[in-house]
Amino acid sequence: MRTVEEHQAAVDALLPQLPEESVPLATAHGRVLARDVVAAVALPGFDNSAMDGYAARWAEVGAAAEVAVRLPVAEDIPAGRTDVVPLSPGTVHRIMTGAPLPPGADVVVPVELTDGGVDVVEIRDCPAAGTHLRRAGEDIAAGDVALSAGSPLGAAQLGLAAAVGVTELPVRRRPRVLVLSTGSELVAPGEPLAPGQIYESNSLLLAAAVEEAGGLPRRLHFVPDDVDQFLTTVRAELAGADLLITSGGVSAGAYEVVKDAFAGLGTVEFGKVAMQPGGPQGAGTVDGVPVITLPGNPVSAFVSFEVFVRPALRRALGYAAPHRLRVPARLAGPLRSPAGRRQFLRGYVEGGEVSQVGGPGSHLVAHLARANCLVVVPEDVTELAAGAEVDVVLIEGALR
Numbered sequence: 001m002r003t004v005e006e007h008q009a010a011v012d013a014l015l016p017q018l019p020e021e022s023v024p025l026a027t028a029h030g031r032v033l034a035r036d037v038v039a040a041v042a043l044p045g046f047d048n049s050a051m052d053g054y055a056a057r058w059a060e061v062g063a064a065a066e067v068a069v070r071l072p073v074a075e076d077i078p079a080g081r082t083d084v085v086p087l088s089p090g091t092v093h094r095i096m097t098g099a100p101l102p103p104g105a106d107v108v109v110p111v112e113l114t115d116g117g118v119d120v121v122e123i124r125d126c127p128a129a130g131t132h133l134r135r136a137g138e139d140i141a142a143g144d145v146a147l148s149a150g151s152p153l154g155a156a157q158l159g160l161a162a163a164v165g166v167t168e169l170p171v172r173r174r175p176r177v178l179v180l181s182t183g184s185e186l187v188a189p190g191e192p193l194a195p196g197q198i199y200e201s202n203s204l205l206l207a208a209a210v211e212e213a214g215g216l217p218r219r220l221h222f223v224p225d226d227v228d229q230f231l232t233t234v235r236a237e238l239a240g241a242d243l244l245i246t247s248g249g250v251s252a253g254a255y256e257v258v259k260d261a262f263a264g265l266g267t268v269e270f271g272k273v274a275m276q277p278g279g280p281q282g283a284g285t286v287d288g289v290p291v292i293t294l295p296g297n298p299v300s301a302f303v304s305f306e307v308f309v310r311p312a313l314r315r316a317l318g319y320a321a322p323h324r325l326r327v328p329a330r331l332a333g334p335l336r337s338p339a340g341r342r343q344f345l346r347g348y349v350e351g352g353e354v355s356q357v358g359g360p361g362s363h364l365v366a367h368l369a370r371a372n373c374l375v376v377v378p379e380d381v382t383e384l385a386a387g388a389e390v391d392v393v394l395i396e397g398a399l400r
């Protein structure tokens with residue numbers, strides 16, 4: 001039986017880093033940066049005002065804290081004015097937020113502390129010298145790394161890229177991932193169910209998980225437990241894919257279609273991993289394309305994707321942090337776990353305390369949908385008391 005880490009390494013080895021491509025900023029959301037991006041300009045690019053008010057010499061207006069000071073307004077500087085007129089002694093400039101600070105000014109008096117005068121202003125109070133000034137380069141200097149390789153590109157990162165004048169970003173191509181469910185009991189949602197049939201749900205679950213991990217999923221129409229149909233469906237689509245994920249047909253039954261189809265074909269190896277759920281696993285290549293065969297129980301498919309596929313996809317995409325956030329939490333109640341298997345129980349964590357959501361059964365998809373974390377119980381732990389500390393892996397729901 002493989003350890004979790006051994007199977008993780010086998011899956012990682014299947015997925016090489018994806019090639020780089022350049023994408024316009026407007027379509028880079030959700031991608032991950034392939035190379036460092038250096039700031040071509042400093043931020044702020046020039047000394048400027050943090051307030052609407054009056055740029056002044058503190059030596060001339062500081063006394064307004066005790067008694068009002070009246071001074072002529074020599075210039076009006078809206079944001080976007082590009083000529084810079086130095087501040088002459090004995091004058092102030094009316095200035096707006098973001099407008100360039102005139103040389104000579106060392107304080108901006110907010111308009112609220114004045115009478116708002118246009119030609120002459122009465123300054124009634126004054127903050128300390130140096131207040132409300134934004135200095136060139138205090139956020140980032142030109143030539144510094146603005147975004148480092150491996151950073152996910154969210155709202156703040158895209159905002160920064162635009163702020164330093166970037167128009168395109170280097171990212172890694174999204175992997176094209178085929179998802180194929182197997183099982184003669186499966187029926188498409190919306191169709192009537194005969195006794196013994198169930199709605200096919202894993203392809204939706206896995207395609208969404210692929211997308212969330214940064215891949216481009218393509219759901220193939222599910223197939224019954226029939227080797228010929230399975231291989232025909234796979235072969236029609238495999239060329240050009242970066243990965244095929246299958247669900248079902250990998251345990252010990254009489255009709256294990258995925259196992260049977262790939263026996264003697266390609267390099268897919270089947271075996272057990274010391275974990276629950278997600279015991280039966282397979283990984284290898286077929287026609288040179290990486291293939292990962294997940295167990296069919298919906299919770300097993302989900303947990304297997306989380307533990308093996310998601311980190312491998314994210315590593316291939318270049319993420320600096322391919323794994324989910326893992327944090328300690330106190331157990332709200334006691335739990336038991338099988339010896340020799342790492343268990344990934346479904347949990348709900350809040351305020352540092354985690355409650356188990358449903359039992360360990362890998363068919364409990366409704367409970368999975370209410371969980372926001374996986375509770376990780378190590379292989380050598382069989383019992384834990386309420387209050388014991390465990391590691392929890394935060395899954396999607398936790399991050400909203």
Ligand SMILES: Nc1nc2c(c(=O)[nH]1)N[C@H]1C(S)=C(S)[C@@H](COP(=O)(O)OP(=O)(O)OC[C@H]3O[C@@H](n4cnc5c(N)ncnc54)[C@H](O)[C@@H]3O)O[C@H]1N2
Pocket residue numbers: 181182183185186198199200201202203247248249250251252253256277278279280294295296297298300362
């Ligand atoms: N004798 C043994 N039986 C089983 C073992 C074992 O070691 N020895 N392992 C068990 C474990 S653990 C798991 S997990 C499952 C894995 O089985 P398969 O990967 O072969 O999956 P199936 O038998 O096809 O399905 C299992 C279960 O999940 C339902 N299912 C399958 N596909 C879908 C789908 N696309 N959407 C919704 N539900 C799906 C299926 O109806 C079954 O109930 O094997 C155990 N048995």
Ligand code: MOO
Pocket residue numbers: 275276277278279280295297300362
């Ligand atoms: O290991 Mo199976 O994946 O329990 O449910």
